Amino acid sequence: MKLSAIGLEHLARAGLAARGAVYLMVGGLAVLAAVGSGGGVGGGGSALRSLLGHPLGALPLAAIGLGLVAFSAWRLTNAAFDGDRHGASPKGLGTRAVHVLSGIVNGGLAVTAFSLAFGVGRRGGDNDAAQDWTAWLLTQPFGRWLVAIVGAGIVGAGLFHFWKVWRGDMLKRLSVPPERRHLALTLGRIGYAARGLTFLIIGGFLLIAALHSDSSEARGLGGALEALREQPVGWALLAVVAAGLAAFGAFGFAQARWRRIEALDLGDARQTIDALARRASA
Template sequence: MALAKETLENAARCGYAARGIVYLLVGGLSLLAAIGAGGMSGGSTDALRELMNQPFGGVLLAVVAAGLLAFALWRLVEALSDADGHGTGAKGLAVRGAHLVSSALHFGLAAWAIQLSLGIGSSGGGDGAQDWTRWLLSQPFGPWLVAAAGIAVVVAGGAMLVRAWTAAFRKRLRCGRDEETWLIPLGRAGYAARGVTFLIVGALLVLAAWTHDPSAAKGLGGALQTLREQPYGWALLALVSAGLFAFGAFAIAQAFYRRIDPPEPRLNTRRLKTA
């Protein structure tokens, strides 16, 4: 049992590190684009595709993909076992539901990255947000479902901004005062930037539902591009990109300092009754 808990904890820590690498790439490339030094304002798949183009890119991408798979598994365990103790109240269930969605998204991203590293399937691909929005709009009550998804994303973005303001993530850290002096600002900047991107993504989903136009829906890359198109867009993009880079650094720090309490494995000790 102890070995199983230790293995799951190590997998979770590798997962946080892999997520951090993805955000470092997204934030760093977007920041370079904002200041006119190359780069690009894209999402997670764009960043991983850029990683694939580097020396030994296939190996690097495979390692990151394995970490993302571990993070997806940890999110699933968090959601089902309530490892972080969120409880079964409305707020707790909402957080655990968000973990389920995060698990599914990271499983999908990991699978895509593994295929890309092995040269299987297409390395191009369209906007995933537009693809699933198009499918959802074609279903009964589709616009209402898309609007509900958009509102949920907006609420999640607002929660991240609150987390940035209150530094509520502090209670999940296991570190001393010295580490907190740089961890807390990193986390605040990171959650604030993620909150802004979530607000944009959610608003665009609501717009897609209102107009019945799936092309209005955007993912992370689309949210960053939307920022760039605003007045003083380069400055807005640079600010948010720096925050996403900070979130990547914070996620890597979480791999070392986050409090992770895997659930105890349960064995079925009931004996089978014989006839």
Template sequence: MEARRRGLEWLARLGYAARGLVSLLVGLIALLAAVNGGGEVAGSKGALQAIFTQPWGSAMLLVVALGLFGFALWRAMQSLADADRRGTGWGALAARAGQLVSSVIYVSLGIFAVNLAIGAASGGAEDQAARDWTRWLLAQPFGRWLVGAVGLAILGAGLGMGAKAFTASFRRHLACGPGAAEWVIPLGRAGYAARAVVFLIISAFLIIAALQADPSEARGLGGALVALQAQPFGRTAFGLVALGLAAFGAFEFAEARYRRIAP
């Protein structure tokens, strides 16, 4: 039992590191685009493709995939087994439902990484994937309501991340001393603030897709960044969000070290 517990903890910590690497690459790629006044913006799948193009890229991707699967397993335990001891209040149940959705997302991302590493996948069209599942939802009974509900759920997640940035409530899950907290907490605040902006943009596009019954309005992470970049004030805001996403990646590496994990 102890060996199983330690193995799960190791997988969870590897998962935080893998998630951090992906977010760090997304932020750095976006930051380069902001500094150059334009250029390609990548989402999570684009970040995995960037890893694939490096020397030993396939091997690195398989390690990252293992981490993503480990993070998905930890998310499932947070949701189903209440590993963080959130309880069963309405707010706690909503947060745990979000963790279960996150688990599914990271399983999907891990599968994409494996397929990319073995040559069974060639592209990371996140926006197209978002449009495909939005189109599928719209084709179901009450489809517009379903898409709208997903948009509102993502809106709620974005507002929750904004609250985390403001209150730094994430610190209660960290076991680090005052010295480490001096740099870990600001990284977490900046990271959650940037993710809040991205989630709010994604939710806005989904709500528009629901209102117009038009799946082409849906966007993924990369599409949300492109939309922000295209605004009149977008270059400055885009640069700040890119910096924040990179900060979140660094924060996730800190979580891999300091996160309290009780499998």
């Protein structure tokens, strides 16, 4: 039994465009801050808050929130039913787990967008959220190990981004017209490199938080960008990485336009469950 690709396509394209818009705002605001022309350094939540100062800011917030809900739903459904055919190997399951995490994170960002649109979430920074869930994890059994595992996973995701940059395979699931491939690939490479670097920084801070058992060490995307600005010639580092994040946002619109969306086979989820059960009993 298969789920139609039509509904999934709407979810995916709306979601990829919404995520692209968020990264464009994050990168654009940080570039302006780096060159001293206003803007601000922060993560997705801070970028969304910047819309509150504009007329009718609640409307784009609500639209982005809906798009992020669509992205989250698509990511979770695609991971569950293996829409991209990653399989049930350790590598495939790891990739699907990352997609689940992406769905959860963007679902949380959607909640932020809606709360801001309706005037109930105007306080708190991006680092607050990272520190809050890190503090919660630290209170759990083996909490320091849990935080370390998450941090190592994010570092691994950052390294995977650089691997994709080196291979240049970020277009393999896109049907890009030949005359647009060079531009799309360039945006993808720059964007993945910048995003990979921020992942390495975020994961590194989580490893430090685990080592010291101190949630205040954790940082989100905004904290990672601030860490760059604190370095020698930090304004230049921030400007380059922020421009890269904006490129990743632009690449998100390319994904929204040209991503191939396949119908989902409900049997794939059953196959994954059976494979996990066999491994557990081995």
